[in-house]
Amino acid sequence: MSGLDDLPSLARVIANHGLAAKKSLGQNFLLDLNLTEKIARQAGDLRDCDVLEIGPGPGGLTRGLLSQGARRVLAVEKDARCLPALAEIAALSDGRLQVVQGDALDIDAASMLTPPVRIIANLPYNVGTELLVRWLDPGVWPPFWQSLTLMFQREVAERIVAQPGGKAYGRLAILSQWRTTPRIVMTLPPEAFTPAPKVHSAVVHFTRLDEPRFPADPKVLQRVVAMAFNQRRKMLRAALKGAAPDIEDRLRSVGIPPTERAEQVSLEGFCALARALEN
Incomplete structure (x- = not known):
């Protein structure tokens, strides 16, 4: 050149x-x-x-x-x-x-x-x-x-x-x-x-990646992640209480303790939670 x-x-x-x-x-x-x-x-x-x-x-x-x-x-x-x-x-x-x-x-x-x-x-x-x-x-x-x-x-x-x-x-x-x-x-x-x-x-x-690393609806995932990290000092059961009335049960269903905070949850965990909330 x-x-x-x-x-x-x-x-x-x-x-x-x-x-x-x-x-x-x-x-x-x-x-x-x-x-x-x-x-x-x-x-x-x-x-x-x-x-x-x-x-x-x-x-x-x-x-x-x-x-x-x-x-x-x-x-x-x-x-x-x-x-x-x-x-x-x-x-x-x-x-x-x-x-x-x-x-x-x-x-x-x-x-x-x-x-x-x-x-x-x-x-x-x-x-x-x-x-x-x-x-x-x-x-x-x-x-x-x-x-x-x-x-x-x-x-x-x-x-x-x-x-x-x-x-x-x-x-x-x-x-x-x-x-x-x-x-x-x-x-x-x-x-x-x-x-x-x-x-x-x-x-x-x-x-x-040709496909997302883990399956999840993009809008649901973004909403859950935004709610969790907007109040990252709170436990998830409090930060996500607006996501579903039975949020503690849904967290437990995907193996996430309700007392965890957002920064402790893996990408895979958030995707699993998004799927649980979508259903």
């Missing part, structure tokens, strides 16, 4: 185009092209895949995705200031980069992509969790994407992979682990970014 190699450094791109990161857009630019290539590699073989990238900014990760052989990259960028820099990359991409200006929360990216699709992004901090929830709960499963490789604040990443028994374990862990296998594949210090955030970051790779 010699054409891309001839592009100026990301620091120079930012200076040339006046791309000071905006806090209001959750921007923190990753300027080390070795790191952006490493992130791209965490997603696996991209040669036969379309890639959706959210918030490419000056295009560091975009370059990595293209150099790793992505069949096509659809980059969705809200900040119009970044478009000229991305256009410079597109001009050298042999038609493999399409840039769309807009808010990722409003754009139907799936209709612009051809399977198999991988989503790879250094997500803006202010919309990262909302986008993840949308991708994990699309209404119809399996979704349009095959895997997710996403950067979050490290605290969010730890909540995604958390196991029962700790404070990090909650709704995000259950939603993520029910339909995917998530694992932290990289951690990055604040000084890797411009401007440096106050927190460490981590890249999480999610491998999609």
